[in-house]
Amino acid sequence: xxxxxxxxxxxxxxxxxxxxxxxxxxxxxxxxxxxxxxxxxxxxxxxxxxxxxxxxxxxxxxxxxxxxxxxxxxxxxxxxxxxxxxxxxxxxxxxxxxxxxxxxxxxxxxxxxxxxxxxxxxxxxxxxxxxxxxxxxxxxxxxxxxxxxxxxxxxxxxxxxxxxxxxx
Amino acid sequence: xxxxxxxxxxxxxxxxxxxxxxxxxxxxxxxxxxxxxxxxxxxxxxxxxxxxxxxxxxxxxxxxxxxxxxxxxxxxxxxxxxxxxxxxxxxxxxxxxxxxxxxxxxxxxxxxxxxxxxxxxxxxxxxxxxxxxxxxxxxxxxxxxxxxxxxxxxxxxxxxxxxxxxxxxxxxxxxxxxxxxxxxxxxxxxxxxxxxxxxxxxxxxxxxxxxxxxxxxxxxxxxxxxxxxxxxxxxxxxxxxxxxxxxxxxxxxxxxxxxxxxxxxxxxxxxxxxxxxxxxxxxxxxxxxxxxxxxxxxxxxxxxxxxxxxxxxxxxxxxxxxxxxxxxxxxxxxxxxxxxxxxxxxxxxxxxxxxxxxxxxxxxxxxxxxxxxxxxxxxxxxxxxxxxxxxxxxxxxxxxxxxxxxxxxxxxxxxxxx
Numbered sequence: 291x292x293x294x295x296x297x298x299x300x301x302x303x304x305x306x307x308x309x310x311x312x313x314x315x316x317x318x319x320x321x322x323x324x325x326x327x328x329x330x331x332x333x334x335x336x337x338x339x340x341x342x343x344x345x346x347x348x349x350x351x352x353x354x355x356x357x358x359x360x361x362x363x364x365x366x367x368x369x370x371x372x373x374x375x376x377x378x379x380x381x382x383x384x385x386x387x388x389x390x391x392x393x394x395x396x397x398x399x400x401x402x403x404x405x406x407x408x409x410x411x412x413x414x415x416x417x418x419x420x421x422x423x424x425x426x427x428x429x430x431x432x433x434x435x436x437x438x439x440x441x442x443x444x445x446x447x448x449x450x451x452x453x454x455x456x457x458x
Numbered sequence: 459x460x461x462x463x464x465x466x467x468x469x470x471x472x473x474x475x476x477x478x479x480x481x482x483x484x485x486x487x488x489x490x491x492x493x494x495x496x497x498x499x500x501x502x503x504x505x506x507x508x509x510x511x512x513x514x515x516x517x518x519x520x521x522x523x524x525x526x527x528x529x530x531x532x533x534x535x536x537x538x539x540x541x542x543x544x545x546x547x548x549x550x551x552x553x554x555x556x557x558x559x560x561x562x563x564x565x566x567x568x569x570x571x572x573x574x575x576x577x578x579x580x581x582x583x584x585x586x587x588x589x590x591x592x593x594x595x596x597x598x599x600x601x602x603x604x605x606x607x608x609x610x611x612x613x614x615x616x617x618x619x620x621x622x623x624x625x626x627x628x629x630x631x632x633x634x635x636x637x638x639x640x641x642x643x644x645x646x647x648x649x650x651x652x653x654x655x656x657x658x659x660x661x662x663x664x665x666x667x668x669x670x671x672x673x674x675x676x677x678x679x680x681x682x683x684x685x686x687x688x689x690x691x692x693x694x695x696x697x698x699x700x701x702x703x704x705x706x707x708x709x710x711x712x713x714x715x716x717x718x719x720x721x722x723x724x725x726x727x728x729x730x731x732x733x734x735x736x737x738x739x740x741x742x743x744x745x746x747x748x749x750x751x752x753x754x755x756x757x758x759x760x761x762x763x764x765x766x767x768x769x770x771x772x773x774x775x776x777x778x779x780x781x782x783x784x785x786x787x788x789x790x791x792x793x794x795x796x797x798x799x800x801x802x803x804x805x806x807x808x809x810x811x812x813x814x815x816x817x818x819x820x821x822x823x824x825x826x827x828x829x830x831x832x833x834x835x836x837x838x839x840x841x842x843x844x845x846x847x848x849x850x851x852x853x854x855x856x857x858x859x860x861x862x863x864x865x866x867x868x869x870x871x872x873x874x875x876x
Contacts, residue, residue: 306645354645354678360580362498362596383649383680384580384596390610391598436481438610448598452506457606458483 293443294416296374296395298346302408303335305352309364309385311335312356327363328370339371346374348412352403353378355396356385365389365396375414377402377421390439393447397421399432416440460708462616463683464651467591467705471574478615478712487573487590488516489603492559494523494820495578495596497535500542502601511546512607518550518559518568519543525554525815528823557788557814560584560672560756564664565788570694570702571686576603581756581838583674587667588694589686589705591651594675614651614680615714617642621658623722628871630766631666632758632836632855634658635673636727638719640737648678650714653707658721659684664693665762672757673838676734726870729853732842740858746868748852749831751782752845753859754812755819758836759787761794763856768800770860770874771807777866782809782859783825785817807863821845834862 311334313327321327332339349355349368355378356364365388368376375395389396397414399421406412411424419434438458445451451458461469461477468476471484491499496519503511511517519539524532536554543551552562560581563569569585575592576582578600585592595609603609619638652674659667671682684690686704694702725739753759753767764786776782784804786792792814795801804811810825818825819837827833827849836859840851854862857871864874 354648357645357678360594360596362598380648382645383678384594387599388596391596391602433479436610438483439481448602449502449505452602452605456507458602458608458610 293393293395293446294440296346296348296414296416298344298348298374298412300348300350300406300408300410300412301339301343302406303332303349303351306354306357307351309356309358309361312364313367324366324370328367331367331371343372345372347372348374348414349376350402350406351376351378353380355381356389357382360384360388362388362392365392365394369394379403390442391448393443393450395443397432399430402430416443459712460710462651462707462711462713463589463653463685463705464591464614464616464681467572467574468611468613470572470703476613478613480613481610482613483608483610484574486516486576486603486607486609488518488563488568488575489600490518490520490559490563490575490577490579490582491600492520492522492579493525493532493535493539495600496539496542498597499578499600499604500538502598503604506601506605508601508605511548511604514547514549516607517548517604518552518563519548520552520556520559520562521554522556522558522815523820524822526813527554555789555813555815557791558756558759558816561759561787561791564588564668565697565790567694567697567699570698571690572703572705576600576609580675581672583679583681584668584672584756586674586681586683587664587671589684589690591681591683593681612649614649617647617650617652618713618716619652619654619719620656620716621654621719621721622656623658623720625658625721625724626872628857629724629726630855630857631662631669633724633727634719634721635670636729636737636853637724639673639677639735640727640729642677642717644676644733644735645678647674650679651681651683652677652679653683653685655685660687663762664689665760668760669757676838726855726858726872728858728868729840731840731850731852734839734853740854740868740870743852743868744870746852747832748780748834748862748867750825750827750833751780751859751863752818752825752833752835752837753782753856754785754787754817755837756787757838758856759785759791761791763836764791764795764800767856767860768803770857770871771863772803774807774864776808776863779866780863782863783812783818784809785812786814788814818845834859834868
């Protein structure tokens with residue numbers, strides 16, 4: 291499974307999932323190891339989330355996902371916890387940028403929320419711009435990402451991308 | 459179909475025929491980082507293998523969040539930034555006491571019409587007040603800008619906020635923007651460029667336009683914008699090295715939504731804790747007990763803000779049950795505060811004047827609240843604990859701040875005239 295081709299189970303969350311829900315502020319300062327920190331991902335509303343999910347699983351959320359702090363820990367812990375992608379109605383702006391910077395695929399698809407349920411199996415192809423619900427074969431078109439963003443995701447992060455190419 | 463200011467600025471900086479919704483990689487004119495965000499940007503820049511920065515003359519580094527340093531860890535960050543500036547020959551380095559980043563950038567001529575500006579600070583949207591596209595980014599993004607001078611963007615759709623009517627002399631741009639945020643809500647303009655227009659905005663001075671644009675991010679916006687006019691160009695004259703490109707909307711530009719506000723009868727507004735969009739007219743909060751008043755910040759620490767507060771405090775004493783902290787937003791403003799006699803008014807009234815910087819707004823130092831204490835603040839955020847653990851923050855205008863200081867409780871500045 292490449293970074294631009296994601297397959298996994300859906301975990302649903304509501305609106306306004308803020309950065310303190312994604313990772314409690316108290317841990318940000320006390321746990322410095324990201325792998326360790328990621329064990330607490332989404333703990334505030336879904337205890338044990340990081341243990342329950344399998345690598346590649348997909349978060350489907352409502353509006354304004356990632357609102358709150360501009361620190362990059364929030365997308366990082368989701369990535370380290372094994373989340374393959376986050377699909378939301380829309381994202382808080384700085385979280386959206388930071389997600390690409392750290393290599394977490396984030397996708398806007400407003401209609402998906404009402405047409406998916408927890409546990410659905412999804413397949414996402416970022417290059418083709420398609421989300422497929424494997425349970426009922428319903429597909430959703432998403433705006434294709436430009437190639438430079440796909441490249442950043444494939445290489446793992448903006449830092450890795452610059453290491454390799456010396457620019458965008 | 460015509461183009462918006464944002465679409466035109468992104469076309470100018472990417473050489474692509476982009477429209478709202480498109481992704482592009484664009485050239486940056488000015489990149490700013492401060493002591494809260496520069497350290498991670500520096501680490502990531504070096505991790506990327508950066509050996510030299512793209513253009514030392516276009517990077518601005520400012521020590522304002524903890525200035526002067528209140529503890530060793532801030533001192534280490536400041537030292538790292540001074541060394542980085544020296545190593546990469548970044549001359550636009552502003553050490554402690556220079557002021558708040560969002561006052562220094564325009565005041566020192568780093569912002570021009572038509573520019574594309576990024577800052578590793580969410581209130582970078584302030585500079586749209588001068589007809590630039592200016593937005594906040596994260597530290598890793600900033601590392602990419604240090605390295606390459608470029609960054610990716612999604613070109614935003616535009617919301618227009620058209621304001622008509624005449625404000626009462628003691629109802630200010632701050633009251634207007636709080637009112638707008640209360641209506642549009644904290645996520646109501648997520649991603650959008652928010653352009654402020656209409657006769658009321660045209661009548662505003664640059665300081666007031668900056669107050670409007672500064673808080674655009676509090677409704678989720680990517681930038682605030684005011685179309686440049688004569689006032690803009692007058693402000694820029696003698697500040698910028700050469701004239702910029704004046705970018706305006708095409709007559710048939712497409713806006714996603716237009717909101718109309720009529721302000722003849724607008725009261726001073728209060729954002730009560732703990733969210734910026736908890737906005738009510740001051741009548742509902744008059745008489746609320748307050749412990750501290752803070753006048754300052756990138757929202758309301760400009761000369762015009764200090765002038766109106768000084769006018770209210772002139773010859774009077776602040777109430778014995780409260781304390782008031784005044785922080786001019788820059789060294790130049792501080793100097794004017796002294797020269798014009800404002801400092802004397804504040805000191806005679808019993809205020810504490812701090813050196814320019816962010817101060818208590820971010821809760822780092824210089825006026826932290828005790829648990830349970832209440833502050834009436836001219837700043838931009840009233841989140842739980844921001845100004846000290848379990849402290850409560852009510853946001854209001856400089857006039858409301860001064861009136862509140864005199865009465866010792868939240869007070870309506872319009873009632874002082876009688």
